Amino acid sequence: MSKPVRVRFAPSPTGFLHVGGLRTALYNYLFAKHHKGAFVLRIEDTDQSRKVEGAIENLISTLEWAGIHYDEGPGKEGKFGPYVQSQRLHHYHTYANELIKRSKAYYCFCTPQRLDEVRQKQIAAKIPPAYDRHCRNIPPEEAQKRKESGEPFVVRMKVPMTGEMTFEDRIRGKVTIAHKVLDDQVLLKSDGFPTYHLAVVVDDHLMEISHVIRGEEWLPSTPKHIMLYQYLGWEVPEFAHLPLLLNPDKSKLSKRQGDVAVEEYRAKGYLKEALVNFVAFLGWNPGDEREIFTLDELIKEFSLERVGKSGAVFNIEKLNWLNQQHLRLKSNEEIADALQPILTSAGISGVERNYLLKVIELMKERVTFIADFIELGDYFFRDPLSFDEKGVQKHWRPEAKRNLLKLAERLEQAAEFRLGSIESILRSLADELGVNASALIHPTRLALSGRVVGPSLFHMMELLGKETVVKRLRRAAEMIK
RNA sequence: GCCCCCAUCGUCUAGAGGCCUAGGACACGAGCUUUUCAAGCUUGGAACACGAGUUCGAAUCUCGUUGGGGGCACCA
Secondary structure (H helix, E strand, O other): OOOOOOEEOOOOOOOOOEHHHHHHHHHHHHHHHHHHOOEEEEEEOOOOHHOOOHHHHHHHHHHHHOOOOEEOOOOOOOOOOOHHHHOOHHHHOOOOHHHHOOOOEEEEOHHHHHHHHHHHHHHHHOOOOOOOOOOOOOHHHHHHHHHHHHOOOOOEEEEOOOEEEEEEEEOOOEEEEHHOOOOOOOOEEEOOOHHHHHHHHHHHHOOOOOOEEEHHHHHHHHHHHHHHHHHOOOOOOOOEEEOEEEOOOOOOOOOOOOOEHHHHHHOOOOOOOHHHHHHHHHOOOOOOOOOOOOHHHHHHHHOOOHOOOOOOEOOHHHHHHHHHHHHHHOOOOHHHHHHHHHHHHOOOOOHHHHHHHHHHHHHHHOOOOOOHHHHOOOHHOOOOOOOOOOHHHHOOHHHHHHHHHHHHHHHHHOOOHHHHHHHHHHHHHHHHHHOOOHHHHHHHHHHHHHOOOOOHHHHHHHOOOOOHHHHHHHHHHOOOO
8 A cells, every 4th residue: 555545534414423424434434543544524515405504513523422533624624624515616616627628528508497307208218317418519619608698507527428437446346337327417516516426526636535435325426436537637546335234124224214313322322332333343344253342443453355245234232232241341430430420410419439339330230321220220329219010019918018127127236237247137037937038038129129120139238238228128118018 | 217236044244165064243042040130151043045057066156037225316
């Protein structure tokens, strides 16, 4: 690799960052960092009608959240800026004019209405819809005159009518397309903005992009792009077209069939580590059996050679598992930091740090999300608000009332309240009462937590402390008829 | 309709002619452990779309069929 690696992620600011976009951005980022190159963020806002307020800021903050930091882009101006296409219109005009001068493009004065009629006729006649090249042969002088008289126009590229183009894609290998199936694509719209096709080529060239890594939906238009590079006498970058992310029904991943916005996942409590790891594995793998990767490890291992060709279904089950795995990789301190604000917003305050760390240690193995510490372990922070109904029926039999009171009494009298002593008090009481330890354990768990599942009862009791345990046992006993 | 791409367990995938009676992971079933739930460990079921060729030998190469997806805008 002689030229320095420079890649870009070029979203259009039409909404939230899509998980497919996240993966495209991630692959570009991984490729750049792996090769010690630059990762550029470019905003493709050439469609004024689809512009969404705040979308750029949102895109950037989501990318940053995921740990995908760009080297150049809006707010991080490098020598190739500006990085927002609507601020680069003069470049597109320059090169559109250059193409016209080289007669590789022409002015087209067809109205949208005419274009639409032509298309309708073609569809009715079952021939491929394409521009009929009505304006392709207008003499340059005449076109110039009409343009100057104020007639609305677009600029279209001139595609050869015969021949074919073959190019090499880093992921798909050789791809061949006949020129005749290519349209005389609009390059410059009548509002003076470029279309994607012109803008992407001009900017990728001007920004010295070495590798164009983008979604597969661009594969069919790549020959047009290459043609533009050639028309302008520019070096053609390498292309790598990524397989699509799919809905469970195998169609292109879309809203409708689940969440596609990265923000949604973030809001649901997914860890960025898990989401990044997951999305990286949708179409790529390291070639061995490792599955849990950090961003740095991904950078180290990533290569385009190991990117697959077929689409991948976005399957949430595995994401959940990865979230759990990454959560367990975090230190208790880190988890405590993340949990604290969630506690606060749940109306729980004044939790001692040390106590919180112990709760985390105890619950860590049985949670998938950070919020689960509260979802599943609320009783560590406040008295149970309700009691599992089936558990009540099953465990809070009449005799449980006496047993719980007895246990409360024994524990209250106990000289020490530690794991070992708690267990032996409970077990010897069970012996005395002539019941299995579990006949005492289950009602106790329910009394203390309101639940029938949870961590080891004795650990739970030790952590809750004598006072709380005794209080909750008596409260529960009162509830038993 | 035309063009392009793709095709291994339900899902993510390993596999680059013999290592494959096809491996791993998620999910699912069973068991162990256990006061419960998890976790962990053991274990089960589960796939090379089909058909021709090439070859001593094909999941792997070629062609075709079928299926799926994407593209065909003054959207990206």
